[in-house]
Amino acid sequence: MITVENLSKRYGNTTVVDGVSLTVERNSITAIVGTSGSGKSTLLRMINRLVEPSSGRVLIDGRDTRDEPAYLLRRHIGYVIQGNGLFPHRTVAENIATVPRLLGWEARRIEARVAELLEVFALDPASYAHALPHQLSGGQQQRVGVARALAAEPMVLLMDEPFGALDPIIRAKAQDDLLDIQRRFGMTVVLVTHDMDEAFRLGTQVAVMSGGRLLQYDRPAVLLTQPADPFVARMTGLADRAMRLLSLVTAGEAALPGTCDGPAVPPTATLREVLSELLWRGADSARVVDAEGRVRGQLTVGAILARGRP
Amino acid sequence: MTRAPPRSRVDPLGAVLVAAGAAAVLFLPFVLLKANRILPGDPRSFAQVLPPWAALGCTALLGVTGVGALWIASARARLALALGGVVAVALAAAAAGDALTPPGDSVVRIAPGGAFWVLLVCLGLLATDAATRLKPKPALRVLFLAGSLAVAGLALAHGIFDHLSVMREYAVNAARFAHEARRHLALAFGSLAAAALVGLPLGVLCHRLPRLRPGVLATLNVIQTIPAIALFGILMAPLGALAAAVPFADRLGIRGVGAAPAVVALFLYSLLPIVANTVAGLKRVSRAAVEAAHGMGMTGWQVLTKVELILALPVILTGVRVVLVQNIGMVTVAALIGGGGLGAFVFQGIGQTAIDLVLLGAIPIVTLAFSAALVLDALVEILDRVKA
Amino acid sequence: MPRAVTVLRLAALALLVGFLVTPQSFAPLFAPLTQYGAPPIYDQGNLLTLALAQLATVCLAAVASSIVAVALGILVTRPSGAQFLPLSRTLVNIGQTFPPVAVLAVAVPLVGFGEKPTLIALFAYGLLPIFENTLVGLRTCPPAVLEAASGMGMSARQRLLSVELPLAMPLILEGIRLSLVINVGTATIGSTVAAKGLGEVIIAGLLSSNTAFILQGGLLTGLMAILLYDGLATLERRLLRPVTLD
Numbered sequence: 001m002i003t004v005e006n007l008s009k010r011y012g013n014t015t016v017v018d019g020v021s022l023t024v025e026r027n028s029i030t031a032i033v034g035t036s037g038s039g040k041s042t043l044l045r046m047i048n049r050l051v052e053p054s055s056g057r058v059l060i061d062g063r064d065t066r067d068e069p070a071y072l073l074r075r076h077i078g079y080v081i082q083g084n085g086l087f088p089h090r091t092v093a094e095n096i097a098t099v100p101r102l103l104g105w106e107a108r109r110i111e112a113r114v115a116e117l118l119e120v121f122a123l124d125p126a127s128y129a130h131a132l133p134h135q136l137s138g139g140q141q142q143r144v145g146v147a148r149a150l151a152a153e154p155m156v157l158l159m160d161e162p163f164g165a166l167d168p169i170i171r172a173k174a175q176d177d178l179l180d181i182q183r184r185f186g187m188t189v190v191l192v193t194h195d196m197d198e199a200f201r202l203g204t205q206v207a208v209m210s211g212g213r214l215l216q217y218d219r220p221a222v223l224l225t226q227p228a229d230p231f232v233a234r235m236t237g238l239a240d241r242a243m244r245l246l247s248l249v250t251a252g253e254a255a256l257p258g259t260c261d262g263p264a265v266p267p268t269a270t271l272r273e274v275l276s277e278l279l280w281r282g283a284d285s286a287r288v289v290d291a292e293g294r295v296r297g298q299l300t301v302g303a304i305l306a307r308g309r310p
Numbered sequence: 311m312t313r314a315p316p317r318s319r320v321d322p323l324g325a326v327l328v329a330a331g332a333a334a335v336l337f338l339p340f341v342l343l344k345a346n347r348i349l350p351g352d353p354r355s356f357a358q359v360l361p362p363w364a365a366l367g368c369t370a371l372l373g374v375t376g377v378g379a380l381w382i383a384s385a386r387a388r389l390a391l392a393l394g395g396v397v398a399v400a401l402a403a404a405a406a407g408d409a410l411t412p413p414g415d416s417v418v419r420i421a422p423g424g425a426f427w428v429l430l431v432c433l434g435l436l437a438t439d440a441a442t443r444l445k446p447k448p449a450l451r452v453l454f455l456a457g458s459l460a461v462a463g464l465a466l467a468h469g470i471f472d473h474l475s476v477m478r479e480y481a482v483n484a485a486r487f488a489h490e491a492r493r494h495l496a497l498a499f500g501s502l503a504a505a506a507l508v509g510l511p512l513g514v515l516c517h518r519l520p521r522l523r524p525g526v527l528a529t530l531n532v533i534q535t536i537p538a539i540a541l542f543g544i545l546m547a548p549l550g551a552l553a554a555a556v557p558f559a560d561r562l563g564i565r566g567v568g569a570a571p572a573v574v575a576l577f578l579y580s581l582l583p584i585v586a587n588t589v590a591g592l593k594r595v596s597r598a599a600v601e602a603a604h605g606m607g608m609t610g611w612q613v614l615t616k617v618e619l620i621l622a623l624p625v626i627l628t629g630v631r632v633v634l635v636q637n638i639g640m641v642t643v644a645a646l647i648g649g650g651g652l653g654a655f656v657f658q659g660i661g662q663t664a665i666d667l668v669l670l671g672a673i674p675i676v677t678l679a680f681s682a683a684l685v686l687d688a689l690v691e692i693l694d695r696v697k698a
Numbered sequence: 699m700p701r702a703v704t705v706l707r708l709a710a711l712a713l714l715v716g717f718l719v720t721p722q723s724f725a726p727l728f729a730p731l732t733q734y735g736a737p738p739i740y741d742q743g744n745l746l747t748l749a750l751a752q753l754a755t756v757c758l759a760a761v762a763s764s765i766v767a768v769a770l771g772i773l774v775t776r777p778s779g780a781q782f783l784p785l786s787r788t789l790v791n792i793g794q795t796f797p798p799v800a801v802l803a804v805a806v807p808l809v810g811f812g813e814k815p816t817l818i819a820l821f822a823y824g825l826l827p828i829f830e831n832t833l834v835g836l837r838t839c840p841p842a843v844l845e846a847a848s849g850m851g852m853s854a855r856q857r858l859l860s861v862e863l864p865l866a867m868p869l870i871l872e873g874i875r876l877s878l879v880i881n882v883g884t885a886t887i888g889s890t891v892a893a894k895g896l897g898e899v900i901i902a903g904l905l906s907s908n909t910a911f912i913l914q915g916g917l918l919t920g921l922m923a924i925l926l927y928d929g930l931a932t933l934e935r936r937l938l939r940p941v942t943l944d
Contacts, residue, residue, distance in 0.1 A: 050848055075851030085846030089864045099850050148850070158849075322781055438792070439785040535923040537883030540916025543900050546909060639797025643887060647904060656803045660890055665807040672800040679795040687791075 001026050002047065002156065002188060007056035009042050009212075016042045018212040019056070024205070026155075029182055029189040031203030033196055033235065039212040040192045044158055047190065048077045060156060075099055078157035078187070082164040084145030086133040092118075092144050093129040099152040117147040120181065139170040143177070150185065159191040163198065175201055196235060200244060208232045221248050225310040242308040247272040249307055255288040255297030264289040267296050275304050323439055324379035331376065331432040338424030341406045346417050347475070347664050353423060359406040371398040372429070379436055385443040392437035399429045400465075407473030421475040421666060448688030455684050459677075475666040476673070483655070483670065491674060493569075494651035497644060498637040498678075501573050505580030505633060510626070512581070513588025514614065523589065530582035538575065538643045545571035546647060572644035572651075579640065580633040587629025591622030624693045631686035638679040642671070707928060714921045717914070718746040728910035738910045740899045749918060752895030755813060755888070756881045759820035764874050767825045771832025771870075772858065790830045798823045798884040806891050816888030816895075823884060824877035831873030835866025868938060875930045882923040886915070896922075 002024040009017040017039040024030045034040040045051040047058055049070040058065045065073055086095050093114050100110045118125045121143040133141055142163070149157060162178075163171045175198065182189055193199055199206045200220045207217040208231070216228040224245050227233035237244060251274050252267025262285040265274050274286055278301055288296040341359055342351025357365050375395040382388055407420040446454065471477045480487060516523045536544075549570050595618050603617045619626075645653030655671030658664075717724055721739045728738035739745075773779040774786045801822050805815035839862050847857045863870075889897025896919050903911025 048849060050845070071848070071851050071853045071856075073851070074849060077851075079846070079849035081842055081845055081849065083840075083842040085840070085842035085844075085849075087843060087847075087861060087865075088840075102851055102856070145846075148846075323785060435785065435789075438788050442784040442788045532924060535879050535883075535927060536916065536920040537886045537897075537923065539883070539886045539897060539900055540912075540919050543903060543909075543912030544916045546912060550909070635795050639795075639799065642797050642799040646890070646901075653799065656799060657890060660803060660806060663806075663811075668803045668806070672803050676796055676800055679797065680792065683791070683795045 001061055002190065003059040003062075004043075004047070005057050005059070007043065007046055007058065008054050009039070009046060009051060010054045015212050017046065017053075020209075020212075020214045021056075022207060022214060022217050024188055024190055026188050027182075027186045028204040029179075029191060029202050030205045030207060031199035032190065032192045032207045032209060033194065033199040034209035036194065038209040040194075040209045041160055043209065044160055044190060044192045047156075048074045048079060048158055050074075075102055075152065076154055076156075078149035078152075078154040080145050080149045080157070080159040080162045082161035084141050084162075084165075086141055086144060086148070088133055091130045091132055092123070092136070093125075095133065095144060096148045096151050098148060103152055105152075113151060113153075117151060120184070121147045121177070123147075138166060139174065142166060142170075142174055146178070146181070150181070150187075153185075155187055157187050157189045159189065161192055161194070164193075171198075178202060196237060200248065208235055210235075221245060224248075243272050245310075246270065246275060246304065246308050251286070251288045251299060252290075252296060254303065254307055255299060256303055258298050259287055259295045260285040260298045260300075262286040262298070265299070266290065271299070271304050271307055274299055275301070278304075320380055321383070324376075324381075324436070327432040327436055328376045328379055331372070331429050334425040334428035334432075335372075338428060340423050340425040341403065341410065342421045342423045343410055344419040344421060344475070347419050347479070347666060348662060351419075351421055351423070354406070354410070356402070356425065359409055360402060361405070361409065364402065364405050368398050368402045371395065375433070375436075385440045389437055389440035389444065392433050392440060395433040396430065396437070399426065399433065401470075403474060404470045407471065411473045416478070419475040419478060419666065420473055448691040452685055452688045455681060459681070476669050479655075479664070479666045479670045483667075487655075487670070490650055490652050490654050490671075494638070494641050494653075494675070494678070497569060497572055497576065497641045497649065497651055498634065501576035501580055502630065502633050502637055504573070504577045505584050506630065508577075509581050509584030509629075510588055513585040513626075514592065514619075516585060516589050517592040527582070527586060527589075530585060533578050534582050538579070538640050539646060541575040541578065542571050542644065542647045542649075545574050549574070568648050569644070569650065571647060572641065572649035576637050576640060576644075580637060583629040583632040583636070584626070587625050587632075588622065591625030591629075592618055594625060595621040624690050627686060627690045627693065631683060631690065634682045634686060635679050638675060638682060642675055707925075710921055710925055714918065714925060717918060718749050721745050721914075724914075728914060731910040731913060732908060736906065736908050736910070740902065740911055740914065742902060743898065745896075745899070745914075745918070748894060748896050748898060749922065752882070752885050752897070752919075753922065755816055755893065755895065756820060756878060756885050759817050759824055759881060760874065760878050763821045763824035763877060764828055766821075767828035767873075768832050768870060770825075771829050771836060772863075775833065775836040776854075786829070787833065790826055790833070793826045796823075798880065799887055802884065802887060802891060811892045813888075813893050815891050816885060816893035819888070820881045820884055824881050827876040827880070828870065828873040831869040831876075832866060835869035836862055839865050868934070871930070871934050871938075875927050875934075878930070879923045879927050882919060882926065886919050 004020055004022050004024075007017060007020045008015065020039075020043055022030075032040045032043060042051055046053045047060075047065070049065060052070075060077075087098070090098075096114045096117055097110045100113060105113075114129070115125055118129060123129075123140060123143060128136070128140070133144065136144065142165070146159075146162070149159075163174050166174055178189070179202065189202075191199075191202060203220060205217065206220050206223055208215045208223065208229075210231050216223060216232045218226075223232060223236055224241050227236060233241075247270045249271045250267060251265050251269045251271065254271055255267070262283045263277060263281050265277060265286045265288055267288050267290050269277075278284070278286055285298055285300040287298055290296050335356055339351075339353030340356040341354050343354055344351045356369070360368065372395055375391045375398075378388060378391040382391070403422050403426055410420050411418055441454075465471065466477070472481070512526065516526050533541075599617055599621065600613060603613045608616065641649070641651045642653030642656060644651055645657050652671040652675050656668050656675075659667030659669075659671065725738045732738050770786070774783045798819060802815060802819035805818040805822075809815050809818060843861060843865070844857065847861045852860070885893065885895050886897030886900060889895050889901050896915050899915030899918075900912050903909065903913075903915060
């Protein structure tokens, strides 16, 4: 659990982060969104003390982050940045081994951990372990960046625009991977992005920042239905807020009992995707069918539309 | 990312410079009194040589400068103080020269001592630091250089420093000095012009024919590694043979000794920066601009002269700057093979262990090279800005 | 192509060593350049001793200037030395306008004739390319890489030693090579202030109009400079991984 208490950062007369308080639950993903200059990156960087707060404090599992030197603190917090910052002079394996080495792990343990992570991130050790970063594609570099951040099994992972440099298709894949990995390792993720879609897609909780202040911190659906501030409403998008709301619910969650002869959709599809499919096919209802071919229920256009209202 | 830490109350650079300057004033002689030009000097401190009012005034001025260097943050004020300090030290040296020289004596030499040089270096560093922080526009920098040179020139012409040893050497060698200085410039600029005439087309050729590039650049690179003195010497043989075989060449001044081998050697050294920068500059020109030019119906020649070379000009000029500065320095060595130039004073001074004579050659050379670098840098910056 | 380069390299080395060890066997080659029965091969000293003396002077100066320049480069790129950065960059620019001969000439009155002024001039002049390249190398480390290093918990010292310096190393070594080559050349001029070296041969040739002397002195120094530069470049390629920064 990360507790941010009344955190501020001032440079001279300008206040970059202004009295932000929030609590991030364990085993969750919190997305911080805001325009550039909103102070979101500074807030993130105060958690691992790359930026020292001017006032306020940060507790991780009840311990004040100032209790130990900043560089020791950071060894227990994963950190991923835009453009991944891989060490160009070190191989993929060496890059991933960075923090375990700093922590003085035994060679054998490091080796095993590197092999495990390469496998998790679908990087064949035979061809990639000894490659240099510039020999990898952009998506692979990004995966190595995340693997490196996770190497020492941190309980907290901080990500600053981690997918910003990727093209849309690779970005979607990387976002899915992150969700998988978060479920698998169960760490607490705090992610900074300027992309509302990304925040909604990944965030268990979303924090909206503007001008250094935290405007609202809530579940995505609440942000859409009860925006605390006109700015939050603008950020979440007035024109397509209904569609956004639909994209927060999966077919599996919304399925009604019964079946029909409409097109089959997987339970993991969002209502937005199901609606789009129905529009495209000119059908009124869809069957929700899981991977084993069992019918899990049905969805009608009317039921979907009802979900799109606040 | 990391922000510059706020300036602490005492300026660290100022502290280092003030400490060095104060130590020099306390422990090193301000001037050396030499019975003649080659004898070792008799050290005289600041207070010993100046009339009390002058010593007091100069000390006060330097003190103010020191205090300013420590506690004033404004770059403008620091620059003004440093320049004031330079003037004070120069005038003090001049006054010391006047005070120590017996009337009508032309044998005694008053040479600036360690304290003078250290003070000058410290004040120079202070001024340089302040000027760097002010980030003056290129035109202003050139103007400032011209102003400083004019003030120094006027002071020299007015005879303020006539009793100092270097100016004594100048007085003895005045006619030769003008001749060697002209020669120095002719050698430096002449070989630059020749290199530009050959290097520019060669660079364009290397750009157009990439197959040619590695060979040409590698060859020119190897030439650069041959020590100047050796290249001068090596060229003496073929040029000497040429002069012996072709009397016409001899009449043109192409001989084994003298200016010819120097010009040829400098020309060879100059080729690499010019060719390499022409290639780099042309490479930098955007394809879009070239294609647009072709698309508008320009001929190949027009594209080259009106688009590519114009756009590549700042980079090519950077090459010219490297060559000019390098040449001004290297012409010095030409004196060893009878090529003349200000290096003649340097080597003659080394031979006679007459340091004043060395300085008579070295100071103008450094000033020339520095001015050339400053002016050409400014020019490159202006061109770059015009294009942007 | 690479094989041709290797052959060329070995030939150059063989030529240099052969000439230094048995100079007299090259006498017939240089005899046509002499007049009035002057000796075709330098006879006022041992060529091998002179070459080694020059190499020693050059290397000693290079080691000293490398240590000082890299240390200074590190100092002014740390937060504590940041105030010295603008000045030091300007100084590098100004310093490069000083011709090596002038540095040499100014060193003589300070320490007298012999090896010392040469050493000082070589040291001072060698500082510039190394310092400049160290600065460029350390200042052009990609910010994302530095941020990642700090973010993962490297101390300032660990970051410098395991990220910044390795990334800057190719440029630093390039600076050292450059300064060595310039130094070999400048060291020949050192012979005018009585430093031991191959410049002695060239000066002797100039004084006695013996082209053979000039040519062999120049040839040997040139060979030494090229082999030194090339040898270091090869060593560098062997030791360092290729790093591309973009």
